[in-house]
Amino acid sequence: RDLRELAPLEAILFDIDGTLCDSDPFHFLAFRELLQEVGFNNGVPITEEFYSANISGWHNDALAxxxxxxxxxxxxxxxxxxxEALFxxxxxxxxxxLDGxxxxxxxxxxxxxxxxxxTNAPRANAELMLSLLGLTSFFPVLVIGSECERAKPSPDPYLKALDLIGASPDHTFIFEDSASGIRAGVAAGVAVVGLTTGNPEKVLRDAGASLLIEDFRDPKLMAVLQELDPAPADKQG
Incomplete structure (x- = not known):
């Protein structure tokens, strides 16, 4: 989907883990330590590849x-x-x-x-991360996957967010870093920008990302924002 077709841009939705911040290293360390402690995989520590393929982006009910x-x-x-407490x-x-x-x-x-x-993160994690990033007041709405009827990769969390903020999927895009999150956004009818913070580009592209970027300073994102750029609020009217 061509992001330029979203004009006039109304809204941007954000995943949290791996999108606003590179939190995956902390999740990986917590899983590796505790899974080894309980004898998972015969006590052999999990690899980053196993984490990326089998854990990243999934909600806890499914992972359990x-x-x-x-x-x-x-x-x-x-x-x-x-x-989650260790995380x-x-x-x-x-x-x-993330940069930018x-x-x-x-x-x-x-x-x-x-x-x-x-996010599919538990509320305690989500609120902590937003607080650490200084973004608690930036987001008037926080949607938790486990508090919806179905979490990502179902579209329910993104559909709920669109409803709560009163935005059209035709004038909104999403920042996501996982295949399950991208599939959720696409299923909700929203274009998705994929961040390559923790997953291979092919995985994100195959899930349906419209654009792939390294971080929020990526020139590809800057070019899209310039084309979509509505006038700053103090210059409107």
């Missing part, structure tokens, strides 16, 4: 069943809760926004564009 099919779901979720401990004070994030947020605010954060 996939990683521990032999356990009662409640036991699997107990593990996930421990993992928050590792990320606190270390988490940083603050400049992009200023650009969005200057044009009064609608926005929302949409």
């Amino acid at each position: 069943g996939a990683l521990f099919p032999e356990l009662e779901h409640a036991k699997g979720m107990e593990f996930m809760d421990r993992k 928050r401990k590792l990320a606190a004070g270390e988490l940083k926004g 994030l603050q400049e992009l947020c200023t650009w969005i605010e200057g044009r009064n564009l609608k926005r929302a954060a949409v």
